[in-house]
Amino acid sequence: GAGVSQSPSNKVTEKGKDVELRCDPISGHTALYWYRQSLGQGLEFLIYFQGNSAPDKSGLPSDRFSAERTGGSVSTLTIQRTQQEDSAVYLCASSSKQGNQPQHFGDGTRLSIL
Amino acid sequence: QQPVQSPQAVILREGEDAVINCSSSKALYSVHWYRQKHGEAPVFLMILLKGGEQKGHDKISASFNEKKQQSSLYLTASQLSYSGTYFCGTDTRDDKIIFGKGTRLHILP
Numbered sequence A: 001g002a003g004v005s006q007s008p009s010n011k012v013t014e015k016g017k018d019v020e021l022r023c024d025p026i027s028g029h030t031a032l033y034w035y036r037q038s039l040g041q042g043l044e045f046l047i048y049f050q051g052n053s054a055p056d057k058s059g060l061p062s063d064r065f066s067a068e069r070t071g072g073s074v075s076t077l078t079i080q081r082t083q084q085e086d087s088a089v090y091l092c093a094s095s096s097k098q099g100n101q102p103q104h105f106g107d108g109t110r111l112s113i114l
Numbered sequence B: 001q002q003p004v005q006s007p008q009a010v011i012l013r014e015g016e017d018a019v020i021n022c023s024s025s026k027a028l029y030s031v032h033w034y035r036q037k038h039g040e041a042p043v044f045l046m047i048l049l050k051g052g053e054q055k056g057h058d059k060i061s062a063s064f065n066e067k068k069q070q071s072s073l074y075l076t077a078s079q080l081s082y083s084g085t086y087f088c089g090t091d092t093r094d095d096k097i098i099f100g101k102g103t104r105l106h107i108l109p
Helices: none
Strands: A005-007 A010-013 A019-024 A029-036 A043-052 A064-070 A075-079 A090-093 A109-113 B003-006 B011-015 B018-023 B030-036 B043-049 B055-056 B060-065 B070-075 B085-090 B103-106
Touching: A005 A090, A019 A090, A019 A109, A019 B060, A029 A075, A043 A064, A043 A075, A043 A109, B003 B085, B011 B018, B018 B060, B018 B085, B018 B103, B030 B070, B043 B060, B070 B085
Parallel strands: A010 A109, B011 B103
Antiparallel strands: A005 A019, A019 A075, A029 A043, A029 A090, A064 A075, A090 A109, B003 B018, B018 B070, B030 B043, B030 B085, B055 B060, B060 B070, B085 B103
16 A cells, blocks of 8 residues: 555553554655554654654653564564553654655554553 | 643534634644544644745635744634644644644534
8 A cells, every 4th residue: 555554453451461562664665653642632753763763752651662663665563561551542754854844644543451 | 742722612603704723832843733522633724834825725724823832723714624623733843733722613503
């Protein structure tokens, strides 16, 4: 497809379990962002990858959160020992270069922690 | 570092105008505007680069005042399809985009 693809679309898991969320950006886009959106809230920045540069992890809320981007393409956001407050929609976006380019968002992963 | 949007919510009747403001405490390199409809992903509207430019398409336009570190989004003769949450995102030259908390716009017929 031509857009940003995220999987799974929905994930329900028990508190304490680890989860992995996947993002497949638009082909050729070098910038990739992860955001978290809690119910009725704004877009909370988590992490930003740009090409082969070290990622900007300044938005990760705790050391339970980590992300990697393999081969400059697919990215995985991992949440370890999930807590109920981690419940949210996790959105991924990609853009062709840096910050002055439009971001294209995926449909998100709705994560529910029981 | 998060930009501040105002108002938080607006209710309009179809055909009325609205202005959504976005301000930052830091110098801005660019401002992005997105609209998100309920249950959907945010969709890009426009980017304004420093230089005080104004942009627009159809009846949605925006301005960027670099000195005041502010941007405003203007919706004229609003249509039902304009309903949604509008987010401004700011880039302070470190390339990551930080979004405001959003402005919920509801258009009544």
